Each structure stands twice: as C-alpha cells, then as structure tokens.
Amino acid sequence: MSRTPVLRAAIVGTGHRAQLFTRGLAARPGHLVAALCDPSPTRMAFHNRLLADAGRPPATAWEPDRFTGLLTEEDIDEVVVTTVDAEHDRYIVPALKAGCRVVTEKPMTVDAERCARILDTVRETGNSLTVAFNYRFNPVHEKVRALLAEGAVGEVLSVHFEWLLDVRHGADYFRRWHREKRHSGGLMVHKSSHHFDLVNWWLADEPREVFGYGRLGFYGRAAGERHGLRRDYDRAHGAEPAAGDPFALDLAADDTLRALYLDAEHDNGYLRDRNVFDGPITIEDDMSVLVRYSRGATMTYHLTAYSPWEGYRVMFNGSAGRLELEVEESRWRPAPTRVASAAGAPHGDTAAEHSGGARLTLRPLWRPPVDVPLASTHEAHGGGDPRMLDALFGPAGPARSVDAAAATRPTATERDGALALVVGLAANRSFETGRPVRTGELMAGEQAA
Numbered sequence: 100m101s102r103t104p105v106l107r108a109a110i111v112g113t114g115h116r117a118q119l120f121t122r123g124l125a126a127r128p129g130h131l132v133a134a135l136c137d138p139s140p141t142r143m144a145f146h147n148r149l150l151a152d153a154g155r156p157p158a159t160a161w162e163p164d165r166f167t168g169l170l171t172e173e174d175i176d177e178v179v180v181t182t183v184d185a186e187h188d189r190y191i192v193p194a195l196k197a198g199c200r201v202v203t204e205k206p207m208t209v210d211a212e213r214c215a216r217i218l219d220t221v222r223e224t225g226n227s228l229t230v231a232f233n234y235r236f237n238p239v240h241e242k243v244r245a246l247l248a249e250g251a252v253g254e255v256l257s258v259h260f261e262w263l264l265d266v267r268h269g270a271d272y273f274r275r276w277h278r279e280k281r282h283s284g285g286l287m288v289h290k291s292s293h294h295f296d297l298v299n300w301w302l303a304d305e306p307r308e309v310f311g312y313g314r315l316g317f318y319g320r321a322a323g324e325r326h327g328l329r330r331d332y333d334r335a336h337g338a339e340p341a342a343g344d345p346f347a348l349d350l351a352a353d354d355t356l357r358a359l360y361l362d363a364e365h366d367n368g369y370l371r372d373r374n375v376f377d378g379p380i381t382i383e384d385d386m387s388v389l390v391r392y393s394r395g396a397t398m399t400y401h402l403t404a405y406s407p408w409e410g411y412r413v414m415f416n417g418s419a420g421r422l423e424l425e426v427e428e429s430r431w432r433p434a435p436t437r438v439a440s441a442a443g444a445p446h447g448d449t450a451a452e453h454s455g456g457a458r459l460t461l462r463p464l465w466r467p468p469v470d471v472p473l474a475s476t477h478e479a480h481g482g483g484d485p486r487m488l489d490a491l492f493g494p495a496g497p498a499r500s501v502d503a504a505a506a507t508r509p510t511a512t513e514r515d516g517a518l519a520l521v522v523g524l525a526a527n528r529s530f531e532t533g534r535p536v537r538t539g540e541l542m543a544g545e546q547a548a
Contacts, residue, residue, distance in 0.1 A: 112182030125153035141363035207516030209284035230516035252417030269404035287523035296519035309525035313383035323376025420463035427455025
C-alpha cells in the first residue's frame with residue numbers, strides 16, 4: 100500500500116508565536132518538522148521538547164547564517180517564517196528561490212524596499228507566498244464579510260474602525276523588540292496589518308490614499324514621568340523598583356516565559372521584560388488614520404495601545420443601512436502585582452478572564468435593527484488559529500471537526516500582504532510628513548497611483 104508523502108518543514112524563528120506552527124505541524128501526519136532555525140539554541144531546544152511531547156522526532160537545529168544550506172541539506176518542502184518582522188524577507192526570498200512553499204507570519208515585512216524584493220522574487224520564480232492573516236478565519240469576521248457581500252447594507256460608503264489594546268496586551272509591545280520601529284515597522288505595520296487586511300478583504304477593495312497622526316503619549320520615559328507612572332529600572336528581572344509595578348513582566352513566574360526568554364538570554368542577549376516607561380522606544384501608542392479606497396469608500400481608523408478594556412468596534416455605513424460589530428475581548432484588567440502571564444497565556448490563545456462577547460447588529464433603512472446570531476468561540480484568536488491551520492496544512496485528524504468552508508477557502512497571498520502593509524507604511528510616512536500619502540508612491544508597481 101502506498102503511503103501519503105510527508106512534507107518536510109523548517110520553522111524559522113522559535114519564539115512564542117512559533118509554538119502554534121510547531122504544535123500544528125506535529126499534529127498533522129502529512130508534515131514533519133525537520134529543521135528549526137534561530138540564533139538561540141535554548142529556544143530551539145524548547146521547540147524540540149514540544150515535538151517530543153507530541154511523539155515526533157527532534158528537528159535539526161540550524162543557525163540563521165546557514166539557512167540556505169538548511170534548505171538543501173534537509174530537503175525542505177515548506178518553510179514557516181516567524182522571526183522578528185524585519186528579518187522575514189531574509190528567509191522568504193531564498194526559500195521561494197529554492198522552490199519551497201512559504202508561509203510567513205504577518206506582517207509580510209516592514210518596509211517598501213523589502214516588500215518589493217519579496218514581490219520581485221514571486222514574479223521571478225512563479226512561486227507564491229502565504230501570509231498568516233488568522234483574523235480572516237474568525238467566524239465572526241467571516242459573517243461580516245458574507246453580509247457585506249450579500250449587499251446587506253448596499254454599497255459600503257464608509258467604515259469606522261476602532262481597536263483598543265488594554266494595558267496588559269498593549270504594554271507588551273513596549274517591553275520587547277516591537278518597541279523599535281526598525282524591527283517591527285511600529286504598530287501600524289505589526290498590529291494593524293491584521294485590521295487593514297480585514298478591511299481590504301471585507302470591502303474586496305484596495306487602499307489608495309492615507310493620512311494620519313500618531314504619537315507616543317502614554318508609554319516611554321517622558322510620558323511615564325509626566326503621568327507619574329515611571330519607575331527607575333531598565334528591565335524587570337532582578338530589579339527592586341519593578342516589584343509591585345503592574346507594568347513589569349515577571350519572566351521567572353511563568354514556565355514558558357522563563358524557558359523561551361529568561362533562560363535564553365545568554366544566547367544573544369535579548370531582553371523580553373524591558374521597562375515600558377524607559378527608552379529606546381521609537382513606535383507610537385496612539386494613532387489616527389484616514390484611508391480612501393479605489394471605489395471611493397473611506398475608513399477612519401484609530402488604534403489605542405493603553406486602554407482599560409480590550410476589543411474593537413467596526414461600523415459599515417452603506418446605501419441600504421449600517422452594520423455594527425462590537426467585540427469585548429477583555430472588559431477590564433485588574434492590576435496584578437506583576438504581570439506573569441503575557442506569554443504563558445498570550446493574547447488570543449485563550450479567552451481573557453474578564454472577556455465580554457461579540458455583538459453584530461444590522462440596521463437597515465426604514466426597518467427595525469436585527470441582532471445577527473454569531474457562532475463565536477474562545478479558541479485561539481476567536482477560532483481563527485485552528486481554522487487557519489486547517490486551511491494551511493489540512494486537518495489535524497479525524498478527532499477534529501473541520502469547518503469545510505474555512506479549510507478550503509484561499510489563504511492570503513503576497514499581494515494581500517502588500518496591500519495590508521502599504522496602509523501602515525503610508526500612515527507612518529504621513530505621521531512624519533504631515534501630508535496625505537498615495538499608496539502608489541510606496542508600491543508603484545503594485546497599485547494604480
């Protein structure tokens with residue numbers, strides 16, 4: 100009897116998010132995690148323990164500088180990129196040239212030059228790239244898309260979108276490498292690419308012009324001193340001033356945090372628990388953006404990274420009515436003595452202790468409002484992660500109930516990644532220049548001016 104061929108996978112970047120893919124591939128008999136690539140042997144050893152727990156053989160550990168050799172020597176079929184955002188192209192490009200199937204975490208990359216390099220490689224090789232926009236697979240978001248596609252509000256003329264990160268999740272971007280724009284592109288690129296991709300997908304449209312204002316008004320040394328929130332320490336571990344600080348992350352108090360980061364510091368010196376009210380911080384924490392789309396719709400968007408509650412509101416105003424979605428991911432956060440769960444139970448992996456719910460209301464013209472039933476779930480990212488894994492790699496096994504529509508729907512391509520990225524890049528440029536930015540200025544070869 101012939102056996103189903105096994106695809107040999109390499110996971111590049113073995114931080115916390117990579118666990119989703121290590122576990123996901125290990126649960127699927129048609130895939131084998133053959134290689135891990137990371138500057139930290141400690142983190143790679145952690146992921147090999149995950150494979151052992153799943154009853155799978157250990158993967159070979161590789162240094163980043165040997166990545167091209169890894170592809171050949173390990174006979175790699177598929178590559179999953181979960182590194183620091185600014186490093187994505189370093190692995191995407193050679194993997195595409197080697198003929199591998201490539202999946203990258205969002206954002207696809209952090210600037211227009213790197214984006215052009217990726218898109219040029221796709222054109223040259225004829226290979227495609229998949230961007231892991233897991234929010235597309237959230238059942239609530241799929242319901243919104245279906246209603247809009249059915250014409251529930253007629254022609255969509257404008258969108259208002261507000262996203263709130265609370266003082267635990269939002270603060271976490273200011274403790275780690277994301278706090279420097281050269282690594283992450285800022286929250287407009289790293290976090291908001293999720294949201295911009297959703298709107299592009301919901302509207303089936305492309306962004307054309309962006310204007311915005313952004314500032315660092317809550318985190319950072321100056322703001323922390325101005326608001327009376329700053330304590331004098333560089334990083335929390337071993338720092339007496341961090342004791343009792345609700346913004347301090349206790350790496351030693353969580354097994355996963357300790358194993359992935361505290362125990363790995365000797366590998367490359369990376370600190371996961373920096374003071375959110377100290378420097379260097381080069382990203383914004385409060386951002387307002389106006390986007391114009393190719394068919395005339397506009398979006399007003401606001402991201403707040405220091406809210407008392409977490410969630411989002413998005414409203415679609417159309418020629419036949421209005422659609423309103425509100426999701427409370429966390430209604431409030433009690434002040435901990437020290438934060439000790441940002442990685443052990445990271446954002447989106449489980450329901451927050453004080454989570455609220457999701458409400459979707461259709462308000463047609465001349466008729467009463469309708470509360471739309473929702474199939475919400477407290478699986479990772481509202482059910483988005485497991486359904487995305489099914490779509491990317493097939494079902495984990497007969498024990499898992501697979502949503503057939505989600506599992507077969509096309510995933511986000513490199514073009515989708517570029518269209519989400521360009522909104523964040525244009526917003527960043529607008530923050531700097533104070534003027535509207537046409538997306539064609541940044542990706543002239545991809546979009547009309």
